[in-house]
Amino acid sequence: MKYIAPSVLAADFANLQRDVEMINNSDADWFHIDIMDGVFVPNISFGMPVLRDIVKHASKTIDVHLMIVDPDRYIKTFADLGSDILTVHYEACTHLHRTLQAIKSEGMKAGVAINPHTNVSLLEDVIHDIDLVCIMSVNPGFGGQSFIENTYKKVKQLKEIINRNNSQTMIEIDGGVTDQNAKQLIEAGADVLVAGSFVFKSKNPVQTIKELKSIIS
Secondary structure, three states: OOEEEEEHHHOOHHHHHHHHHHHHOOOOOEEEEEEEEOOOOOOEOOOHHHHHHHHHHOOOEEEEEEEOOOHHHHHHHHHHOOOOEEEEEHHHOOOHHHHHHHHHHOOOEEEEEEOOOOOHHHHHHHHHHOOEEEEEOOOOOOOOOOOOOOHHHHHHHHHHHHHHOOOOOEEEEEOOOOOOOHHHHHHHOOOEEEEOHHHHOOOOHHHHHHHHHHHHO
16 A cells, blocks of 8 residues: 655644644545754754644644654654654664664654665665655755655665565655656655645645545555
8 A cells, every 4th residue: 555644844834723634634644744953954843742733633644754863862752742653864863773672662663764865775784673764855854845856766776675675664755746756656666655845735735635646546
């Protein structure tokens, strides 16, 4: 099965409950929630109170993407807030294996995100400990950026590593996803597509999600 995960970062924060309920009532599968600290990436999004309120209204999988330094400090906090999947950045973790084990010990699935310059081969030694790899197809920090074409190659390389190791790791693509590249990303080996601006800036987000879902099904 392939999944669509609208990125709440692109929602209208003044009408957040409305947008959360829109995702609930759409063909989307997950909520993708970016937590940014202004240090690891040059932007600050939202923190624990906002996530708690999103979870209160959300009825689908909560996919939390931490774009922060020293994510280990907050693993239990995000578990307590209701995260189903917690993704940390490879570039932010000195002891990645330990971090992955800590995430799983809190009952969450463990994800690892990699920036556009990071080689997927660096994940091979821990691929069995990773439930989801989030390949950044834009530079992390801001929505609305253009898709980086090298992403297709990285997805294929990662899929090869997963298959070679008989792993069940899923591949998620985050950044610049539209109806123009969704099919090609799935064909390359992706399982989850995060869509932010493309969904929320469209005239009819529910219809846009439906069309994306039909492309990848």
